[in-house]
Amino acid sequence: MVDDRSVHDAAFLAGVLREAPVPLWVIDAAGRVSLANPAAARFLGHRDEGDVLGGSSHDLLHRHRPDGSPYPAHECPIITAPGSRLASEWFVTRAGDVRPVRWSTQPIGATGDVLLSFAAADPHATRPAARGLEVPPPSAAASRPRLRAAMQRSIEERFTDATFSTADLARDARLSIRSVQAIFAETNASPAAEIRRRRLLHAKALLERGHSVQSACHGSGFSDADAFARTYRTHFGHAPSRTRPLPQP
Known part of the structure; x- marks a missing residue:
């Protein structure tokens, strides 16, 4: 049975995420998005956090590489790297635009959940992704x-x-x-x-x-x-x- 404190902690975390101005979401032990805030949803081109909850975190962040080639989940450092991590990566928006980002992860307790935060590495660097090509498209010149x-x-x-x-x-x-x-x-x-x-x-x-x-x-x-x-x-x-x-x- 879940005690009152656990319920309170979960509600508190959800409230903090929702009000945070930076993109944040929680990845559960199965690799799915269990919590997300509006800033994260908007960053990736979604209407609200409801569009990403329950979805595969890896697929929502970068379903393919910047050149359009497959990006297997087992190669993703956000999923595979243990403990806290700070690094750079390319994320893919809902519309298919590729955005360079800086991200960090922080384990949450012993549940296997991980808090992910991210922000644009260069606010002006957004380019259309290649659609099934092995090279960046002309529009990414x-x-x-x-x-x-x-x-x-x-x-x-x-x-x-x-x-x-x-x-x-x-x-x-x-x-x-x-x-x-x-x-x-x-x-x-x-x-x-x-x-x-x-x-x-x-x-x-x-x-x-x-x-x-x-x-x-x-x-x-x-x-x-x-x-x-x-x-x-x-x-x-x-x-x-x-x-x-x-x-x-």
Whole structure:
């Protein structure tokens, strides 16, 4: 039997959620929305909280990825991450618009329920979602340069990691590999070629600072010395060992 205190606590939580100005909702242990406030419903394009109560939280938040590809629930960090969490994500509105958000979760007691709060990461960044396509649609043209710039920053931060690949870049951007390839193809490039180019430029800079070929190879993200030498020769027209250190000031 539910005691009076439990009933009071549930009613109090529902009241707090309803009056909060920020989007909030509660996800139960089955992954469904058990409580939601009007701010959350409006953020996602619904008339009121009644439209989302009882529905799958994952499907209501992002039934597909920004590029239109499927987003399995078991890959969703909101559902799978234990404990408290703060991260960024793309949500999909009822109309199909994709919105970048910052979200946080907080477990509620020992019931398995989780309180989710979220807000727009950029209030001006809303773009129509791709409808069954693997690439962002033409109407999302303004978003593609921003995505490409973000991926360039990710490459800059991670290219020295020999395990870093196009698949990792796609995961960072929360896009499919094919979508990442399509975005780079718009500038006659490819993500793999861009990662390789950045590694080669760094290797050349290391050699010019007096590093050994082996040090430049591993320090720039290449794991195989022979492959590094071939790639370097193809790109620069001479072997790594032919690169001379620059005069020191």
